[in-house]
Amino acid sequence: MIEEPQEMRSRKMNERLDRVRPAMVAAGIDVLLVSPGSDLRYLTGYDAVPLERLTCLVLPVDGEPFLVVPALELPAAQAVPGLDVELVAYAETDDPYALVGHRLNANARRPRVAGVDDHMWAAKVLDFRHALSTVEQTLAGTVLRELRMRKTPAEVESLRRAGAAIDRVHAAMGEWLRAGRTERAVAADIKDAIVAAGHASADFAIVAAGPNGASPHHEASDRVIGAGDVVVVDIGGRMPDGYCSDSTRTYALGEPPADFTDYYAVLLAAQQAQVAAVRPGITASELDAVGRDIIAAGGYGEYFVHRTGHGIGLDVHEDPYIVAGSARVLEPGMAFSIEPGIYLPGRHGARIEDIVVCTVDSGGRDGGQHGGERLNLTDRQLTIL
Ligand code: ZN
Ligand code: ZN
Ligand code: ZN
Numbered sequence: 001m002i003e004e005p006q007e008m009r010s011r012k013m014n015e016r017l018d019r020v021r022p023a024m025v026a027a028g029i030d031v032l033l034v035s036p037g038s039d040l041r042y043l044t045g046y047d048a049v050p051l052e053r054l055t056c057l058v059l060p061v062d063g064e065p066f067l068v069v070p071a072l073e074l075p076a077a078q079a080v081p082g083l084d085v086e087l088v089a090y091a092e093t094d095d096p097y098a099l100v101g102h103r104l105n106a107n108a109r110r111p112r113v114a115g116v117d118d119h120m121w122a123a124k125v126l127d128f129r130h131a132l133s134t135v136e137q138t139l140a141g142t143v144l145r146e147l148r149m150r151k152t153p154a155e156v157e158s159l160r161r162a163g164a165a166i167d168r169v170h171a172a173m174g175e176w177l178r179a180g181r182t183e184r185a186v187a188a189d190i191k192d193a194i195v196a197a198g199h200a201s202a203d204f205a206i207v208a209a210g211p212n213g214a215s216p217h218h219e220a221s222d223r224v225i226g227a228g229d230v231v232v233v234d235i236g237g238r239m240p241d242g243y244c245s246d247s248t249r250t251y252a253l254g255e256p257p258a259d260f261t262d263y264y265a266v267l268l269a270a271q272q273a274q275v276a277a278v279r280p281g282i283t284a285s286e287l288d289a290v291g292r293d294i295i296a297a298g299g300y301g302e303y304f305v306h307r308t309g310h311g312i313g314l315d316v317h318e319d320p321y322i323v324a325g326s327a328r329v330l331e332p333g334m335a336f337s338i339e340p341g342i343y344l345p346g347r348h349g350a351r352i353e354d355i356v357v358c359t360v361d362s363g364g365r366d367g368g369q370h371g372g373e374r375l376n377l378t379d380r381q382l383t384i385l
Contacts (some may be wrong), residue, residue: 007190014084016147017065018270022165023143024061026285030111031104032059032140035124036153039117039144041242042137054124055094063107068096074374097131104132121336146196147183147207149311156357158243159312159335160182163375164353165198166236166245174385177229179253183207187220188292190235199237199245204250206234213250213349216306216341228254232341236316244316246337247376248353262351263342266380267296271352271380272337274308278356278372284326291340292324300342311335312355334358335375352380 034057036048053070066086074089118141176189187205196201208218209225213232226250236246288308307323339353354376
């Protein structure tokens with residue numbers, strides 16, 4: 001991995017902080033309180049571990065940001081490349097919530113509304129409520145999701161690298177996925193391969209054989225995979241720069257059942273049509289319908305039991321969600337999964353999942369690319385191992 005030079009990172013951070021302020025004004029938020037998690041990593045590059053002691057970025061709309069850290073975490077925070085905010089360390093017996101309150105109340109304009117990050121621990125939210133008793137709390141996500149959803153070219157490149165890494169694992173699936181092995185053993189090998197392919201961590205490996213394939217989020221079990229089983233394999237991890245991968249392929253060990261072959265063709269047509277329909281201006285709801293209509297017309301509508309997909313970035317599930325009823329208009333830079341599935345309870349199931357980035361609509365001049373770029377490129381035809 002090529003390390004980014006320090007000044008490039010801090011420029012990126014300042015850009016993000018600059019973009020967040022107008023969004024705060026529009027949302028009527030006076031200060032953001034961001035604890036460890038993807039939002040903090042997005043804003044500062046600091047991949048802090050969420051612990052009971054408070055670590056929190058305090059970002060006033062009209063003042064300098066500062067990061068409150070426990071004294072014992074100070075060296076770790078100081079070591080973050082390009083972390084260009086004032087670090088405020090507190091001693092073990094200090095009250096960091098009161099500290100934040102004092103500093104904010106010293107401002108000429110006292111904050112009235114604080115946006116707390118969507119994943120802040122409830123205990124910390126309540127401690128802030130106590131320390132900032134006149135400040136109304138709201139979710140920072142209303143502001144941060146609008147930023148995080150629109151990926152920069154550098155973020156898209158990160159997702160492209162993540163996609164290529166998980167593709168390498170799918171491409172080698174025959175090494176591990178064999179009849180006579182348990183789902184659990186296969187999943188363990190896949191997780192090792194996810195890391196070997198360049199991820200920092202393997203976050204999930206769904207290996208769902210036979211009737212287990214009808215459960216979309218099946219946990220790998222001790223079921224021994226049989227000859228003739230159809231197996232749904234949904235895998236992903238997090239790259240060293242924090243960006244996630246997520247891709248599903250369905251495999252057949254030997255000749256698949258005839259009823260399966262019928263609906264797999266319907267599913268493949270639906271997934272292809274949805275990817276082809278990705279372009280700026282389409283809504284999430286319309287994109288969901290493109291696949292759902294094809295699957296319903298094939299007679300399997302009642303067996304497609306989940307939304308089409310989810311956004312992906314520093315979190316494996318984030319906005320935008322590709323779901324019926326969502327008026328979210330897709331824009332260039334948005335990245336999300338297209339993962340329709342068909343699940344026949346008690347029999348088997350199938351899902352095909354690619355990450356797609358909405359790009360500028362090329363009008364199809366390049367032979368089929370209408371505004372979406374797939375980041376997963378392994379064969380989508382049923383792979384018979
Ligand atoms: Zn899922
Ligand atoms: Zn998945
Ligand atoms: Zn997914």
